[in-house]
Amino acid sequence: MRMFLQLGLGFVLLAAQYASGIVVPSSQCRRQCGNVEIPYPFGIDPGCSLTQGFQLSCKVQDGIPKPFRGAFEVLDISLTQGTTRVLNYILGYCYNTSTRSMEYFGRYGGFNEGDPSSPYRLSDTQNRFTVIGCSALALISDYDGTGYQGLGVATCRNLSDLVNGSCSGMGCSQTTIPKRMYYYDTTFSASVNTSQIWEFNRCSYAVLMEAAAFKFSTTYVNTNKFNDTYNGRVPMILEWAIRDVKSCDAAKQNTTGTYACLSANSKCVDSTNDQGYTCNCTNGYAGNPYLLDGCKDVNECNHNPCPSDGYCRNIAGEYRCSCRVGKKYVTESNTCNPNIGFIIGVTMGLFGLMVIVMITIFWGQMILQKRKLNKVKQEYFRKHGGVLLFDKMKSEKGLAFNVFSEAELIHATDNFDSSRIIGKGGHGTVYKGIIKNMSVAIKRCAVVDERQKKEFGQEMLILSQINHKNVVKLLGCCLEVEVPILVYEFVLNGTLFELIHGKNQASQISFNTLLRIAHEAAEGLSFLHLYASPPIIHGDVKSSNILLDDNYMAKVSDFGASILAPSDKEQFVTMVQGTCGYLDPEYMQTCQLTDKSDVYSFGVILLEILTGQLPLKLEGSEKQRSLSLIFLSAMKENNLEAVLVNHVKGQESMELLRGLADLAKKCLDMCGDNRPSMKEVADELNRLRKLSLHPWVQLGVETEVENLLGGDTTGGYEIELSGYPMGESENQPINPRSSYYAR
Template sequence: MHSADVNECNYNPCPSDGFCHNIIGEHWCSCRVGKRYVKQSNTCNPDTGFIIGVTMGLFGLMVFIVITIFWGQLIIQKRKLNKVKQEYFRQHGGLLLFDRMKSDKGLAFTVYSLAELIHATDNFDNSRILGKGGHGTVYKGIIKNMPIAVKRCALVDDRQKKEFGQEMLILSQINHKNIVKLLGCCLEVEVPILVYEFVPHGTLFELIHGKNHALQISFNTLLRIAHEAAEGLCFLHSYASPPIIHGDVKTSNILLDDNYMAKVSDFGASILAPSDKEQFVTMVQGTCGYLDPEYMQTCQLTEKSDVYSFGVILLEILTGQLPLKLKGSETQRSLSSIFLSAMKENNLDAVLVSHVKGEESMELLRGLADLAKKCLDMCGDNRPFMKEVADELNRLRKLSMHPWVRIDLEMDAESLLGGESTSGYEIELNGYPMGESENQPINPRSSYYAR
């Protein structure tokens, strides 16, 4: 006959914070979760392995949840950003631009993504800045081992946004050796970004006034640069279709390439010549010292506004002075006022830069001064066209290259500029290389106009 089993757990053989399990003939002890029973000391000690495992598991779960939320938000934000980019692209006329690029296989124009331009400019790093102006900031970039100039434009109005694609179509077809080539644009941002060819040797402003002034470029070279810039502006006015008004002609917008050949830049800030003469430019554009006084009064930007600004450039070449001074009386601040006053008093010699007076004949300098004076006429209708300015500069260049030959300037000046000249010489042109005109019409069927 078997004796009844005694419940050993009644004698509390296990730790007070543990559990006793009775079995036939014996018992065994256990501890709550997170603790481990140690038989030798009959205690429940913390189970470090279990705690570490649970902690790591919880930590891993939290990391997983955080990463999931992060990526989820990232995907949502990316979708929102793509929608915003698509909307900007649509607003700026990107669809029209793409359609035209597909139909016109020969259109040398690229629509860049924002990511491409960020990579090209090291995220628009300050060390890449080439220059800043009223129309935006220009950065140097590298795409496919080719240097480019990337311009982040200042804010534009709704009208400009809608017509940006159309204007890019027209501007992209401008192909002239004296105009900076517009390579492409980015439409994925609120304000479009323009991409131009990179022109390495600074600006005419730096050559006359700035860091390159020490080079002491000859007057003949400056005259050549002025002539080349005039040819570029003449092309925009007379051979682009529709005509393009630059709107901000100045020495800092005339860039110089490896051979110091002039290239007119920043015409992406230009406006297309309005088809309706009653249209006005509501926001004054341009740079103080170069602004056409007639434009300031009428708010109508015309080709002759560019001619006035170019006249100021000729003054900078003649005088070596800035177009506007911050000190002095009102009449002494403006270079054009100082110059016109000197011309009125027949005292041109007083404003000419010293090294130019010693380098060139007064007849040549007076011919250039007469041209500048005509460009600066207060009445736009009395100013010469840019074509006439370019032709006159070309004639003066030939005179400077052949100073030993006298020519009758009076007849040429009257026919070119419709005014009287104070000089008289004659030049023999036999054997002189006459450059072929590059002024061929572009896009003659285009009928896009700014509104």
């Protein structure tokens, strides 16, 4: 007997009629359920939502309050995007070896309140109907089964046909859905099942889920890992709107008083998924447009949009820049330039007609040269992507990123005086500068090619939005020069390389300190891989690129070899610059730079901490020159103690050191797919740090080191020549993708 399982989803869930007028919610309404904010028009208390369709419930599960719409847990709500993210249930179809029949598992039934007046529609752009298996045929249909019907087919002959990350039919398929769907149900075809191939594929799965939250793994086919990984539920995106009218025009003409955009500085936006509308604050304002006076003016002057020698005046929805007497504000370059007309007028009164003629000629030439110079600067600004950068900065009010003028940086470095140099290499020179009483590192890049110039503005904007305590912050740039100038935060206390291999060396440093620094660096790299948008692959991870601030906190630096995570196969094959001793051997064979290449390089850093040795020596046999080969050989012979530095063996238990050595070994696996992710490396280092402080392992307390490096510091901005630390031989560098990042 065929089993038909409905996984019905109808969001707008009751046939509620809108009231004759908008009711302003009480200030007593709760606006938080656990960690999820519940903004109006949504509510979790009676009378606190715009309509019944926006009403949620706040339930306690496992001791934690969580918001729900029916049985579906709500993860977050976006007013600006008009979306709600919920957890949907995975439907499984498995072969039972005992009964020798196919059986469903997962959530039975579900919501069955399909109502076209509901605020919610299933997102056709962000969701995909996903089917997993080697013999799976799943059907998705709308409310009554007479409208939209779609098929998801996943097949394979054996597991070797499958490819991680590929979901185009072989073991995994993803199907789009149409607009205007507020309900769906799913079933598997009984004629296509896993009874013949249950030895390597017992179960098939089907679910409508957020496409960005899914990456296919071949283990999903022959294990229960897909269901277990997501604990039976996966994210799904709902697009909501106020749907009692067809459009903004109809809502504004409605005489019943139900127009929901109450704030004076709000605007109406037509829904792109079925009829209805949402509300947003107008440019220059932010807040909740569904509340009276909910959109507040943004004070742009808090972020210093005007020149350093000018004045900012905030006005409703925008701002104005002005300059002191004798200068005028130039909007195009955002600078205060001398008011030439005023200066000429004063001079004419003092020196007479002859002087006037001379000054007129002089200033005429000056104006001509200045125009030529400004034209050149504007051309550089355009080539480096400055227009794109400024447009993006204007659209994202409050972006903590500055576009400096050349004059500002000349003033900050005493005209790039040689006494201000704190680092020099083949890709540029770094100066210490003072901007607004704050120390910064100013890097004059070497030559960049035309392709890099076009991408510079976009990539600077992406890097500027990286905000993590363990990543050196990019504060701004100057684009009106031939080769861009970068401005970074100033980091005081040198590098991890100096800490391990410097004149005082690591013998005076507690092992806990080194372990903490390694953990912080791993957290920074993990952030670049997982949370930057798009993700960033560092490309040159090494101990000399881990800077230390005044509290000896690790900060990952030097993005000279970095690339943005590729979005297609053509971008994936990229030649970059790296450092011998740290380079991923798999990359050297394939030229495919991945996040696992950073993991390999980080494994070499762990070896430096354990052994106190340099990653590469210039003498000896091949195995004796490479620290990685020396270490792996010792591990293979179960002779770890032979390579450990003496003071480390004296400080820590072998249990901890073996744990760190095992982690390094996993990072150095020749196959990138077998290496852990940086997130897993960071988590393991965190676990080892806790192990090092366990009273059964170690009873001491980490000793503070007053001056770990000794002598004057250079601020940690050493720049390598062609990918090698200063003092080593220089080889021909691999062509970098982004040679203008700090190096």
